[in-house]
Amino acid sequence: MEPLLPAKFIRRKRDGQELGDAEIQEWIKAYTDGTVTDYQMSAFLMAVYFRGMTNTETLAMVKAMMASGEVLTWPGHDLFKVDKHSTGGIGDKTSLILAPIVAAAGLAVPMMSGRGLGHTGGTLDKLESVPGFNTQTTLPEFDRLVRENRMGMIGQTTAICPADRKMYALRDVTGTVESLPLVCASIMSKKLAEGIDGLVLDVKYGNGAFFKDQEKARELGKALKAIGTQYGKKVVVLLTDMNQPLGAFAGNALEIFECHEILKGATRPGARGQDLYADTRALSLELAAQMLQLGRPEMKIEACRAECDRILKSGEALKAFELMLSAQGGRLAELPHAEHRHVVKAPRAGYIHAFETEKIGYLNVALGAGRLKVTDTIDPVSGMEFHAKVGDRIEAGEALVTVYGRDAEKLRAIENDVTAAIHIGEAAPSAKPLILATL
Structure with missing residues (x-):
């Protein structure tokens, strides 16, 4: 294969040509090690935004981005490992409720979360609003957290998908967030590198989502599921409405407050008596139930919903949430106002x-x-x-x-x-x- 020439590689995608597996691998490797610059990758990302990628190219991107770092294997972990990913929205805080529910139900939830992207918030930013909470643990420490507490929430380490970590930040500031193949490659490279057994995807549509159109969101959901299935993972996709903010609050410490309140069984009455937490609670419970069923296929979805509701109401999820925060150094009592x-x-x-x-x-x-x-x-x-x-x-x-x-x-x-x-x-x-x- 001829040496990588960045300008030529970018031109080929700009002109709508299909790129080969080996050259995509080389391109991502060169960007990860700094041979390809940010301005060259920015040009490539914009070419992909306008020209798209074939399924074969997208799979090659996933493979290359995974290969840029370590892939977790979880030796000695017997529990079914499941995660959830959302394509992003306003007030989208469900991870902080569903993870403790699912962990309390007996599954393992090793969650690597991202930062805010574009107009949306990021779970990592929310967690870091809790004084002392450490999102930058080592992989051995992450292993220990999941082994002891059945859950852990950390940021993307330099060891996991370093190519995506660089590209994620670049997409945020170059107008290339809303590209279906780039979204697929970013999400699935990270999630597959986690070494999980199952994944629930919350794909949002509407005027607050990256993909406004229902059919475009459905297309994304199907593409994400197909990639996961090809890698032997159990995957479920929910298409959910993001035509208004989720829940009562949007903002980092404010969303931590809302989640803690919901886990404590609280409501947020509006002027007409409506519960402004209702949609956050309902979506969190449904996502948790879908996660539980992936790990307990013998249970019908109705039974999974009932079990998740019981865990929330009993206070078991609250206990798991507070344990997770304290295990990672968080001091919830000092949440800033x-x-x-x-x-x-x-x-x-x-x-x-x-x-x-x-x-x-x-x-x-x-x-x-x-x-x-x-x-x-x-x-x-x-x-x-x-x-x-x-x-x-x-x-x-x-x-x-x-x-x-x-x-x-x-x-x-x-x-x-x-x-x-x-x-x-x-x-x-x-x-x-x-x-x-x-x-």
């Missing part, structure tokens, strides 16, 4: 018709809850609280959203943008399911 808050009030009476969810996400990023560029730091206390959901009645002057942060002036300055991103109509809109389909 914002110095300032500003209530955005409804400008008129009516029913909540729609959220411009992606816009809400970027407003949250601007507050400090996410990153506009790779080098940005997260403000753990900033974020938003939503006092009404789509379909809820609201009166003029009632609290619509509360924004939290360290800079009171910044909170007041985004009020008009927040109001403009939430549409209020006269008649109640038709209800839409939170979970569209299971693949």
Whole structure:
């Protein structure tokens, strides 16, 4: 094979040609070791964004990105190992509830989580809002955590998929997040490198998701499942609605608070008595039940749902969550709180018709809850609280959203943008399911 010439390789993809397995392997290896630069990889990512990849190319990308680092084997671990991955949304905090439920049910949950990407939040950023919580453990320490507690939540180490770690950060700042083959390669290389037996995928669609269209999300879900199946893994895909923020809060410490409250059995009553935690709880329970069934195929899904509900209500999941946090150095009692808050009030009476969810996400990023560029730091206390959901009645002057942060002036300055991103109509809109389909 002729030597790798980056410009020629990029041009071939730019012109829509199919790349071979061996040259994709060489390209990813060269990027990992620094021979290929960030600006060359950026050009390649944009070429893939516009030209796409064949299934063969995507599989080659998964293989190459896995091969860039270690693949976990879990010697001596007898429990079924299962993980969950979400394609991302606003207020998407289910991992922090479902993992302790599934661990309490007797399966192992070795979870490697990511940081915020684009307008969405990342589980790693949420966990790091807990003072002392260590997401950067060694792989032997991760093995010990999972062996002792049946769960662990860590960041992507330099040993696991280092190519993806570099590409993930680059995609976030080069406008190449929403590429189906790049999403597939990123997700599945990491998850397969975890050495898990089963995987539940929460593929989101709607105006707050990376893939807005239901059919595009379905296409992604099928592609992800096909890759996992080809590697001998049990995979289930849920297509879920992200046309509004999930739950009551969006923001790192705020979402930790919501999850802890749900695990304690609390509700969050809205002005009309509705529980603003209901969708977070329902989706977390369904994802947990699907994970449980992968490891206990003899159980019907209804029995898995009942068991997960029992574990949540009994407090067993709360105990597992608090154990996980303390085992990794977290001091939940010291969870930080914002110095300032500003209530955005409804400008008129009516029913909540729609959220411009992606816009809400970027407003949250601007507050400090996410990153506009790779080098940005997260403000753990900033974020938003939503006092009404789509379909809820609201009166003029009632609290619509509360924004939290360290800079009171910044909170007041985004009020008009927040109001403009939430549409209020006269008649109640038709209800839409939170979970569209299971693949």
